Amino acid sequence: MKRRPIGLWFSVALGILLLSLWAGSVLGSAIAHYWYGHHHQEQGTLSSPEVTRIESDLAELSAVQTLRLFAIVAPEEKKRGNKYLLNEIEQLGNIKRRSNAPEIKSLVDLDLGLAYVHAAMAEEQNNNKELAKTYMQSAQGLFKSLGWQDYSEETLKAVATRELRWVHRPPEASEK
16 A cells, blocks of 8 residues: 655645635625625615604604613702702603604603602602692603503602612622
């Protein structure tokens, strides 16, 4: 039996491997381009009014998120005065009036209702019962329009308190 040089066979195998990798890369790239082009044509593109509407909806959602973040970060300021709550209510009302999307209006109504409940609770602490009642009625109207079955004063206060407790949870003591 003749012994052939192993280096020759190794070189041939390496050449086949490299040729296969190159061919796979070219073929894979061609398939990816075809697939992207075919699916891109199926999906189509958005028209200018659709792009404008989507950008507007995203901007409104961003504004709502910013107000929610401010409400979470500034609870101590809210306790000192209703100025911050009234500003939050005003800003949410402005967003609701500008918005055309019903999904965004529902989200704003939820945040606006919670802001009214917080304002009512703050006015109760300040012994301003009449204004607290007005704020609570506004909140109840919003939650009723959202389809809530139980929008009683006790339930709304419990939801608002639970939301604040969830957001402002004190750090738990480390277990040994």
